[in-house]
Amino acid sequence: MSDLKSQASHLLRMLSRMERLESLPRTGWIVSGVHPPESIASHVYMVTLTALWIADSIPDEVHTEKLLRIALLHDASESILTDLAWPVKRFVDPDVLHDAEERAAHTLFEHAPNSSWVTSIEDYNENASLEARIVKAADRIQMLAKTLQYQSQGKGDTRRFWQNPRNFEDQGIPLVRAILDELIDMHKNNSWWPANFD
Secondary structure (H helix, E strand, O other), rough: OOOOHHHHHHHHHHHHHOOOOHHHHHHHHHOOOOOOOEEHHHHHHHHHHHHHHHHHHHOOOOOOHHHHHHHHHOOOOOHHHHHHHHHHOOOHHHHHHHHHHHHHHHHOOOOOOOHEEEEEEEEHHHHOOHHHHHHHHHHHHHHHHHHHHHHOOOOOOOOHHHHOOHHHHOOOOOOHHHHHHHHHHHHHOOOOOOOOOO
16 A cells, blocks of 8 residues: 555544544533533533633743644543543543553554654643643633533533532643632632623
8 A cells, every 4th residue: 555545544544533522422511411511522622722722821932733732632532432521530540541541542543644643642641741731721621611601501510520629720820720710700600601792
């Protein structure tokens, strides 16, 4: 098989696996009684937007391409493993989960054009760079903002998301602390923006 034909085939196979993220739900919302919940793909898109906003707003030097790679790929392994909600993850050994996520990433991206497809996921899982920390914070911010949206729509019981201290880790980034504090205030005041763009 020619190199171009091989690369084309590898890309299309990766797409066939990753497209599952469009239809796989974020199961934490299902556990909380939200129907229909956002998809994993929708979550990834919103995390990417949030991470880019934070990166462009802080004084630190952020490598934007690295940040976007991490954000776009941070939940890629869920196309194979699905989204395991926190109540389920509590019963899974963290090392076993980490190993499964790494193996899934290698399966998905074994023929990727370069190694950064897998190392971006490893960086995120290990919280090994500023870019990974921003994405980790964006992941929590998006989730908490989504709880406020669902709460304003009367969907499900999202209280448990506000009871987990790890959801409020600011990753040492002052802007993230300010965003989390604003989310906490909005939660206390039961407020969110209306759907009519006001």
